[in-house]
Amino acid sequence: MLIGIIGFFAGIIGGMGMGGGTILIPALILFASIDPKLAQSINLLSSIPMTIAALSIHIKKKNVDFELVLPIVLFGIVGAFFGSTLAEYLSSNILRKCFGVFLLIIGIFEIQKGYMHKDKNKK
Template identity: 50%
Template sequence: MIWLFLAGALSGIISGMGIGGGVILIPALTLIFDMEQKVAQNINLLYFIPTAIIAIFVHSKNKTIEKEGLFKIIIFGIIGAIIGSFIAVNLKGEILRKIFGWFLVVMGISEILKKEKGQKNGNNGI
């Protein structure tokens, strides 16, 4: 039970920062709780709704949301979500798990390289 609490809390903190709690929640559900990949991703989608609403409220209140181009991003995000949903439903869980794993590896490497590039340019990479 404590692991479930920790996974949810850490995922919520990361979601509130705008990073995406699924990076923590999905691996926790699949590795620690031995859930099937598709089940973990579906739980993540449901988990995302209340955390996103709270994050939007807080960021909007603090005026940290860039509104220019927001409509286009939302529309293309919805189109991408529809396409991604159809793809995910038709893939085997094991393939979906591998794709997600590679996505995390690529994003991690990208962040490391971004930080190194920032340090070479004389700033801290932020």
Template identity: 50%
Template structure:
């Protein structure tokens, strides 16, 4: 039941464009016996349907600027190839530390950034 609610909550924040993986990956590691690589693989698999639904919804509501999409998609594909090859070769413990440091830096940034609205 906890995994259901984890999936529901991370799906909601994924649909908002926040990035459910930032909570899904640690949640899977804490609630299951999965290692970092396995949790990341599940996150990537779950990302596909949630991204498609969110994309359709945002497109329908005219929240999508199409002009910058192509260069970002091309760079994202290249980056995902490089990143997945790096992740496969990293020790899961080192990968977990890198992910934790990334989350810490992002958390500090979000906490300290000035609101421009």
């Protein structure tokens, strides 16, 4: 049941375009005691059907700029190759810490952006 709830919320976040892995990976590590490398591979595999479902809706609503997609996909494939190769050489403990720092940095940027946007609305 816990895994299903984690998947449900990861699907919501992924469908909104924010990356379900930001929910799925930490939840699998913290609540289901799954090794970070396994959590990453579960995230990648489970994201395929979630991405297809969300993408079909975004394409129907004409929310996709295909000219931007091509370079992102091409460079993303190269980055995915290097990232997955690097992950094989790093320990799970280091990967856990790197992902935590990444989420912290993203959180700080989002909070800062929220405050800057709030100040613009007051003017």
